Amino acid sequence: MANQEICEKIKGMLVENLRIPEDELEFDSELFGDDIGLDSIDSIEIIAGIDSLFGVQMTGAARENFRTIETLAKYVEEHQGE
Amino acid sequence: MSDMSDNRRVVVTGLGLVCALGENTEQCWSAAVNGVTGIREVKSVNTDGCYANVGAEVLAASKDLSDEDYDRSSLLCIKAAGEALADSGYEITEENSDRIGVIVGNCVGGAASIDKYFTDELKNGGGNKADILKMPAAAIANNVAMHFGLNGTTANIVNACAAGTISLSYAADLIRAGKADAFVAGGSDSFSSLAFAGFHALHALDENSCSPFNRSSGITLGEGAGVLIIESYEHAKARGAKIYCEVLGSGVSSDAHHITAPDPEGKGQMLAIKRAIANSGLTPDDIDYINAHGTGTAKNDEAEFLSLHTLFDGNDHLSVSSTKSMTGHCLGAAGSIEAVLTVKAVCGNTVPPTIGYTDENLETLKEKAGAIDFVPNTKREKNINYAASNSFAFGGNNASIVFAKEPREIPDRTNKDRIFITGIGELLGNPKCEIISDDYKEHGIKMAFYRKLDRFSQLQLISGMRALADAGITVSEENEKDIGIVVGTADGPMTEIVGFQKNVIENGTANGSAFSFPNTVYNAAGGYFSIFAGIKGYNVTNANSIQAGLQSLCYAADVIRNGDEKIMVASGTDENTDVTEYLYGKLGLFGGMLGEGSVSVILENENSADERGAKKYAELAGWATAHKSVEFGTLKGSESALKTAMEEACAAAGVSVKDIDLVCGFANGNKTVDEIEKNVCAELFGSVPVVQLKRDIGESRAAASAKQAAYAAKMIAENEYRCALAASFGVGGQYSAVVLKKAE
Incomplete structure (x- = not known):
């Protein structure tokens, strides 16, 4: 289970920066699936948002890290302070 | 051609151009045909931390473009419009001023003024109210009209990178419909942190100068204005005007595909080009030169390459070049700047090149160019009867327009239905x-x-x-x-x-x-x-x-x-x-x-x-x-x-x-x-x-x-x-x- 606090922060960033309705976004929602429907431009925005929130660089990170809020949070946890 | 009806003929009677290549048409044309680039290190935008820092800025300061206190987009347009009107010898009087209008293509509007106002607001203790009126794109055509005392129809065509071509198309259509004698028609955009930061964020800027259809991995931004005096032939003839060339048909279409990327199959682009050629009463075999959209992004260049090869298959005398390799991508001004260069190409029987090819690039080009002459590095002198200029934009908007050396009767498709x-x-x-x-x-x-x-x-x-x-x-x-x-x-x-x-x-x-x-x-x-x-x-x-x-x-x-x-x-x-x-x-x-x-x-x-x-x-x-x-x-x-x-x-x-x-x-x-x-x-x-x-x-x-x-x-x-x-x-x-x- 990924860190709740990190998940909340990422969720807030996605709601704010990508205009995803808060009530449709769970920590395990498939971000790039049909419902939320993120695309490559959104992933640039996620990279920028993660960088500014946590100072973690995700440029070039493998695609599976971007699957859900939880996978993003896990990546952040593992790479924070590097 | 003597029995040809003249009342639908539309001609170009004046040219004005300001871009990184120079401050008037002759300077810019001379640089373009000689393959001189206007791309330099960016001065007007802070590029700290950006992976690219080149652009094609106009060297002149805003105050040297015109006296008014307008946004730089308006000033660039006034500069080019002044040259075009003087070149055309069009005398504006109280009696005729309502028959000549202004149609300007634009992308970023008053972005430089928006930047200035909010920089003052956020960092310098307050913005200047006068900058607020400079923000909307809607001000531009009006400012140009005010400056020259023109009272015909105005429009600000804001279709991003296709705007400068659509503005010419609309002007010609309105003249053929009898709604004006002439238009000051063109496009204008200033360099801006908005566009630079935006294309940077999309990773769509090339680190170096762009070289479209070649090795380029993105665009190089530019700024400037291109203005053409588009006039009814009968009006031009009556006042004894010099005529550069004919404006034939144009085509506008929509990809309905993606907000920033072109349809990879080029269907929307081809529709616009096909419409322009058909509306000119021509076939693809007639076209001698195309000033391509050619931005330098992989997506644009691949789609346009495919479109051109598909549509012009069998045409053995087609030259294609992208002058953006020298002027940079001037967004809403691009189509009009390229139209001015295309008119000069038609009149001077010279195709300006796409620059930036190394010997190795030239070898690659040979393999993929097919029958199309991509005019690498050096100009091509050849007879040009018919030339087209393409512009494609964000939003999937496409436009193409055809210019001709000689008069030609074009199909009258007027639909008089209610x-x-x-x-x-x-x-x-x-x-x-x-x-x-x-x-x-x-x-x-x-x-x-x-x-x-x-x-x-x-x-x-x-x-x-x-x-x-x-x-x-x-x-x-x-x-x-x-x-x-x-x-x-x-x-x-x-x-x-x-x-x-x-x-x-x-x-x-x-x-x-x-x-x-x-x-x-x-x-x-x-x-x-x-x-x-x-x-x-x-x-x-x-x-x-x-x-x-x-x-x-x-x-x-x-x-x-x-x-x-x-x-x-x-x-x-x-x-x-x-x-x-x-x-x-x-x-x-x-x-x-x-x-x-x-x-x-x-x-x-x-x-x-x-x-x-x-x-x-x-x-x-x-x-x-x-x-x-x-x-x-x-x-x-x-x-x-x-x-x-x-x-x-x-x-x-x-x-x-x-x-x-x-x-x-x-x-x-x-x-x-x-x-x-x-x-x-x-x-x-x-x-x-x-x-x-x-x-x-x-x-x-x-x-x-x-x-x-x-x-x-x-x-x-x-x-x-x-x-x-x-x-x-x-x-x-x-x-x-x-x-x-x-x-x-």
Whole structure:
């Protein structure tokens, strides 16, 4: 289970920066699936948002890290302070 | 050719150019044919932390372009327009000034002034109010008109990177329709942190100078203005003007594919080019030179490469080059700058090159070029009878236009059918619209699509879909190319622009938002709408103040009459947010009166409406635009143009002003605005009732002006009124009027 606090922060960033309705976004929602429907431009925005929130660089990170809020949070946890 | 009818001939009689290659046409042309680049290290934008720092800026400071205190986009345009008008020898007099108008293509509007204002606001203790009036793209054509005392129709075509070609196309169409003798037509854009940060965020900038169709991995931004005097041949002949060349046909289309990326199969591009060639009465084999869109991004270049190879297969004498390798990508000015260079190419039988090829690149080019001559590095001298210029844009907008050395009779596709209003879609709020998820889900719009849109685009999408539904139109492969879109707006996506800009000011050019940037172009709303609805025909956005929503009906009707489309969605859209309230509040203009929304009206020719068995609200029997240019942001002194627009709309409808039994007015509680309406209506229509819609809907600007027409149509459909008129104003003296008749 990924860190709740990190998940909340990422969720807030996605709601704010990508205009995803808060009530449709769970920590395990498939971000790039049909419902939320993120695309490559959104992933640039996620990279920028993660960088500014946590100072973690995700440029070039493998695609599976971007699957859900939880996978993003896990990546952040593992790479924070590097 | 002696028996050729001259009354549809349109010619180029003047050229003006300012870009990184020089400050006039000769300087720029000489650099272009000699393969000299204008791309240098960027000076006007702070590129700290960016992976690219080259651009093609104009060396002249703003104060050296013109004396006025306008945004740099306007000043660049005035500079080029001054050269073009002087070159044409066109003498502007009080008598002829209303027969020459201004149509300017533009992308970023007053981005440099938006940057300045909010930098002052955020970092220097307060912005200068004068900078607020410099922000909207709507100011540009008006500023040019003011400077030169021109009082013909104005428009600001804001279709991003296709704007500078669509503006020329529209100018030529209006001249052929008899609505003007000439236009100062072109495009203009200044360098801006907005565009630099945006393309940087999308990773769409090349680290080095771009070299399209070659090794380039992105664009290089530029700035400048290109202006052509586009004139009716008969008028040019009567005044003994020098004629550069002929303007033949043009084509405008929509990809309906993606908001920033072109359709990889190039279908929309090919439709625009095919239309331009067919409308010129030519075949692809006739074309000698194409000034390509050629931006240097992999996606554009691959799609355009494919389009050109597909369409011109069998043409053994086609040269293609991208002058963006020297001028940079000047966005809304690009099409017009390239048109000036294309005209020079036709007149001088010389093709300017695409530069940046190494020996190794030349070998690669040999393998992939096929029969097309891509003119690498050095100019090509050859006879050029017919040349085309292509422009493709964000939003999937495509445009192409053909120039010819010799006169040529082009097909007359004029459609004289009556035009009807067959659908209306509205979304209005005073002061704000409440949008709930059912509003978009009702039309099958998924959240995943909808959330991408800024408020301006959301309003447009919902009203557009409502109008199509109301008209009973299902867009299919059968009709997708017969339907077009005109969006009119006063302020466009100003909220998204300001949000993007503030972030760049606070966090640096290197940290622009890739999510937000696509929505900062004024034509994103029309783009999203075309993508969702699948509309692939004409697609244009005109930012021309409050009356733009009504002007969009005039524009759309002209497109139908010209035979380009059977059905047009004509919209007026403006948002009201904290940003618009703040800006209007600072200006002290229409304080506390702003509303917002979008109103879309379906215009359809009689044949199409009857074939579908469509309901008809009313006939759009007459339409007219007029302009008496006064300082942008004011109205006083312009009432004569309101009268002209109203009288000409009546005349076009074949009615007298005495036949009008209902007027839908534009009064909004502002003393000057209300008095102009009151005086002119009293003079023309006596005691006929003037409906004051804005008491209920607020000053929702372009949405309100489109609503006036929609309201008049409904009143005619549901009541005994036989002939209604709607008119609206722009802050700068622009006016549009339409006359609606009972459908019978």
